[in-house]
Amino acid sequence: MASFFRSPDGCSIHREEKYIAVCNSCEKSVCMLCMILHQGHSFTDNGQALGVYKGKLLADGLLITIQNRGRELREELDRLIHEMTKTIKDSKKANMDKIHTAHHTVKRRHSQLNSLIKQAKAEINRNNIHNVLSLYNNINDAIDGYNTNSQDTQIDFQYYKFIAGELRKENLEEMFGKLEAEVKKSNQENPYEYVEPARTCSLKQDHADTEIMCQFKACEKGIASICPFKEDRAFLRDNTGKDIKLIKESGKVLRSLTTNTKKSDVAITLHRCGIGRFLGLQCEFRQQKISQEIFQEGETIQTIESVNKTLTNGNKPLIVSPYKVRLSQYTGDIGVVNWTGPNQGNVLVFGTYGTLKYTYPHKTDVTFEPHDITFDSQNQSVVADAVSQLLHLLSAEGDLLRTIYQCDNTPWSLGYFGRGKLWVGQSDGTVSAIRYKFSTDKR
Template identity: 20%
Template sequence: MNPFRRAQIILLCDLCKTAHLQSHCERCDINLCQTCVGKHLSDSSIRHKVVLYKYRKSLNYSKCPHHADELCKHYCEKCDIPVCSTCVSSSKHEGHDMSDILEKLSTKTESLQKDLDELETRIYPRYEEMASDVQTEKAQLETNYGELTTIADQQGEILHREITAIVNQRKSDIQEMKNKHLSTLNKNTDEITQKMAELKQIMSDLKSILKSNYVSLTSTYKSRNSEYRTLPPKVRVTAPSLSAQKINKDQLNEMFGSLSPLSINTEHGDTIKSAEAVSSPPVKPLLDEPRLTAAIDTGYKYLHSVSCLSEDQVWTCGNNKTMKLLNLQSELLTSIQTKSGNRPEDIAVTRDGDLVYTDPINKTINLIKNKQIQTVITLQGWYPLYVCSTASDDLLVTMNSDDRKQYKVVRYSSSTEKQSIQFDDQGRPLYSSAYYISENKNLDICVADTRAVVVVNQSGKLRFRYTGHPSNTELSFNPIDITTDSQSRILTADYDNDRIHILDQDGQFLRYIHCDFELPWGLCVDIRDNLFVAEHVTAKVKIQYL
């Protein structure tokens, strides 16, 4: 027989048995010709999945352990096992609810995918973050303990030979504590690394199951995600300090100063909420047409910044040294002049309702509390530019180097620097200029940069850049100020094009806000998601409700 003829006879439609097959129903596992596809799909009681024959997926049904010649194409809900047709009709499964194995496979596959997604996007990244934190602390060991050693050396030089033995003893104590500190962190790293390795294996196994389509593996899969939602214990080590005292030759050992003991505390690991358990604020849809609800005359020649104190009170600053608190009726409630007499570059309201402003000329960041101005940070080598207050009551500050060639974002807790963000994972600068800054509800850090909005996560890793909507055919995208709302949407003022861009938390463009703006510059959002827009030249603040 001609082999072509033989092949054509074999590859026939399972329904009509005469026409050449062209399609395959993965749901019913039968081959169909073009004519029979429509007839097959007419049965609406089943959710068919018809694909071209060459694109079909071959399902590996498990063989029935009790009936060797039959495949398990059904699922017993009561016994929680795949069964064959003979098993279904047997007394062993009498009265049991049965479902189609493909429907069960689909449900199980969705469950597997959800577990994999949670492991990849929520659980494993937290382990990575913990491991990174420990590595950062380890990287600071030499610096921190080096400072202690330097203090000990300085005291030794003052006391000369009389205290040489004491100096050596103190160094020995420091080294011993350092070794214990490092040993503790290494142990913590090993625990986290072990868990991460286990998670990688689980994720690899899940991917293999999803790829294989083996029913037996998929149907018998048991999730272990809950086991890993509780993070490993986090070690908190308080480094010792060395207190120096005045020299008394008769009491050298006592006067040299005592080294506080190394404090090592282990905190119970946090438990990550499952994706379903994470609550989110009520969804507030965008209005089809934003509404202008008020216009405030600020009295400035040029208006630069606005920051909401409440729903009906807003702090403003412009082209002079005076910062004004105004209500919606344009009434001046309070005015405060900068300590130096310089124009403030930016303002922000803290969680306590105090006002913070930056003074680039003096290289200072200042806090106004009860109308009293306190300089909380003085910089060297950098100019502070724009500032925002975070959910944790830290300050995020954009700054420019003295040579005007570098930009970075620095996080401060009170006056202590906690974080510096300047480069991406490849060592390239994140910012070509850094204007206004805002923290999103998901703790991302959003900066208006030259021709782009740059967003990094709370660890400083780049999430995305938004360079304007492709439909823009007017002037180039020029973001100046930036703010975020309760839905983690990002709003940025496009100065050259007289409009506001609204993005979702992942940088996807949602829509523009027009409203006959004249050079929109400053932005802020109050607790009810009313948007305050500072127009640069008209010096008026308009409120748009989203």
């Protein structure tokens, strides 16, 4: 009787029947007698229907609760991943900044000690012992700062100080000789030598317009500089800087020159007198310092050095940390590989009179670490990015035309031969010879 309800009016046919129900077929109010006489009448148990509907509401509510909780968990997970990524990046940047600061501090103190040593040696040679006394405090302060200022710049070598009772010429010469030897040794044992970081990149891109001509192993270290000599050979300098090799595309070494080329940046160029180490850039006093040294068979025969052209834009230096400088053989433009932070940097191209032509990439917050730049006869340039391991082809205005090749390892150096032919030196000592498609080259 759960489906029947009491009606004050009763059934419309059988007035004496007060309990009625709604028929599912004809939707009329009928009583029990109507049900017996009309077999087509049927009714629903309201209690059972209410229970089914209540169960459905509970299931829907539980599903909505689960969905909302899943959304909250996903948002919380995304937030945690974002915070962890930011923490890792901030920690990496802080460590890199600390290393760069320590490196510059060591270099500055090396220069200060070398300058003081040179002054003192000159006074000793003139037998001006009393003039050495005037350098007493400066020298001791420099040595104290060099050895004890910071753990990041400490170098473990014997501590030499001046003692007033020992200021005789032979004692001074001995002390300065030992100190000078240790400073030179610590310079050679640079504690902040560049180490190739582990890099990951996406799936290798396919470049249909680029022909891979050959690939060969040139050395066990990374290729730091490439100087094209003939169509199938070039001079290479590896990362050790101990020698320069003339190598064919087959990988055969035709010639080797032993020389000390361990500088912050040395680019090999051809010269009528021999092979040149060219264009080392420094940013002292916001100026461009270009030096050129020519040598033949390992012997230095000519040195040229000049300082000119202010490379600044208002009060902000354009160049933060110059890594490489390259000269266009077609226009005389100067390309500077400029590092601004961990996995960040850009290339700046200047005209022959020092006017800035363009900077690439245009945005400073892009993850981009250039390692070399070269120029072709169409006034285009190719830039090697260490992060993506891609070669970027730029227009004369510094806009990205396309990428032309992706290396298996970090691209360290580029050498342009003409007619779109390019050698790419990689961090594992491998050289890839490629040819990219463009209009007819003059060379």
